Amino acid sequence: MPIDAAKVLAAEPRSGEIAWTAKDVQLYHLGIGAGIPATDPGELRYTLESRLRVLPSFATVAGGGPPGVISGLSTPGIDTDLARVLHGGQSLTLHRPVPVRGAATATSRVAGLYDKGSAAVLVLRTDVADADGPLWTGEAQIFLRGEGGWGGDRGPSARPAPPEGEPDLVVDRPVAEDQALLYRLSGDWNPLHADPDFAAAAGFERPVLHGLCTYGMTLKAVVDTLLGGEASRVRSYTTRFAGVVFPGETLRIRMWRGEGAVRVAVSAVERDEAPVLADTAVGHS
Numbered sequence: 001m002p003i004d005a006a007k008v009l010a011a012e013p014r015s016g017e018i019a020w021t022a023k024d025v026q027l028y029h030l031g032i033g034a035g036i037p038a039t040d041p042g043e044l045r046y047t048l049e050s051r052l053r054v055l056p057s058f059a060t061v062a063g064g065g066p067p068g069v070i071s072g073l074s075t076p077g078i079d080t081d082l083a084r085v086l087h088g089g090q091s092l093t094l095h096r097p098v099p100v101r102g103a104a105t106a107t108s109r110v111a112g113l114y115d116k117g118s119a120a121v122l123v124l125r126t127d128v129a130d131a132d133g134p135l136w137t138g139e140a141q142i143f144l145r146g147e148g149g150w151g152g153d154r155g156p157s158a159r160p161a162p163p164e165g166e167p168d169l170v171v172d173r174p175v176a177e178d179q180a181l182l183y184r185l186s187g188d189w190n191p192l193h194a195d196p197d198f199a200a201a202a203g204f205e206r207p208v209l210h211g212l213c214t215y216g217m218t219l220k221a222v223v224d225t226l227l228g229g230e231a232s233r234v235r236s237y238t239t240r241f242a243g244v245v246f247p248g249e250t251l252r253i254r255m256w257r258g259e260g261a262v263r264v265a266v267s268a269v270e271r272d273e274a275p276v277l278a279d280t281a282v283g284h285s
Contacts, residue, residue, distance in 0.1 A: 003120055003147050005113055007077030013109035018063025018128070021101045022049050024186070028058045031183035032216035033173065042229050046220075054098040055223065056234045057216040059128070059136045060090065061186040062098070063106065073142075075110060075122070080144050082190065083202040087211040088121060089141035089279075091238035095134040097231070104130040111139060114155030120147040121155060141240075159240075160279055163263040167254035171221050172269065175209060177248045183213040209245040214266065214276060221253045222262050222282050236283035242275040243268070251276065260284065 026047055029035070032055075034046035045053045073085065105128070112123035122142040128135045176182075180193040188210055191198040199207045219237055227233045245251065250269040255262050261284065266277035 003080070003113075003144070003150065004077035005115075005150055005152050008075055008110055008113050008122070011076045011110050013107050015105055015107040016065075017103065018065065018106050019103040020058075020062045020064070022052055024062070024064060025052060025054050025058055025100055028061055028186045028216070029055060031179070031186050032057075032213055032220055033176065033179065034220065042224060045229060045231075052100050053231050054100055055216065055220055055231050056092060056094050056098055056136070056237065057212070057219045059092055059094075059098055059138060060212050060215070061188070062102075062104075062128070064187045075124075078122070078144075080147055083192070083198065084145040084147070086143040086145065087140065087241050088143035089238070089240040090212065090215055091139045091236070093137045093236045094234060095136060096132075098135065099130075102130055102135075104128050104135055112155060113152065115148045115150055115152035116154060117148045118146065120144040120152075160281070163256040163258075163265070165256070167265075168257045169225055169255045171225060171253050171255075173217055173221055173251045173253060175217070175245060175247055175249050175251060179213060179247050180207060180209050183210050188212065204244065206246060209247055211241040211244075214241075214245050214251065215239060217251060218253055218264060218266055218277060218280070219282065222255060222264060226255055226257065226262055227282075227284055233284045234282060235285060237281075239264075239277045239280040242278040245276055 029046035035043050044051050106126055108124055108126040111125040114121040122144060124140045124142060126138045184193055192202055193207050193210050196206055223229060223231050245268055252267045252269050252273060254265045262282045264280040267273040268276055
């Protein structure tokens with residue numbers, strides 16, 4: 001059995017130093033489709049250093065190292081093929097606005113390991129703090145296909161009730177043909193998103209977009225439309241990755257206003273609105 005559950009759950013937390021600059025923030029924003037139209041004042045908040053604000057989902061790539069879905073595979077007790085790995089979900093809690101440039105300590109630990117029968121789910125929690133205190137906390141749910149069946153805890157199964165009624169706003173966001181190639185420059189070099197042969201070995205007809213790119217594109221749409229372009233209003237952001245996106249497709253983003261939160265659902269227009277993000281909520285001030 002590739003997974004040694006006892007060893008995984010006993011793994012010690014790991015800490016490392018991360019740093020980022022305005023250039024890293026700008027590259028991330030371009031990777032999630034910012035800058036169109038290039039001279040739009042709303043887009044310049046993401047692209048021009050003199051006006052720069054940080055979209056909170058940048059936290060998932062800050063420091064430029066491998067994302068949690070990949071770094072989690074180096075956890076003691078896990079030995080699995082990258083082609084069998086999927087990002088199942090992501091949550092982010094902001095303790096303060098993310099600065100345009102910074103240096104911080106990131107501490108990661110295993111927050112859970114669940115046996116889903118045909119798969120295992122590893123939950124990796126990362127707490128990030130700088131000299132002034134906590135900045136953000138992220139949790140990645142890593143889906144390991146074919147690695148379940150050892151008789152472990154199945155984990156939580158409750159899901160939030162779907163939003164009621166018609167959405168308050170629906171927007172479409174195109175995904176460029178080269179979106180994944182640009183986004184991966186922020187640190188996620190998984191060949192699933194660029195190499196057709198690797199994608200085929202993983203069971204996909206062609207390379208797929210990073211789930212965290214869709215995650216960032218969706219948050220940007222919410223901030224730009226329902227939060228007045230004020231990224232600093234975001235307090236939390238959680239989603240479940242319900243399906244893949246192929247570069248060149250169009251995201252349809254449905255939003256429901258609520259008290260202190262926006263509920264969101266995302267689908268792929270060209271594939272009969274196949275679900276992409278589900279159980280999604282943006283908490284805000």
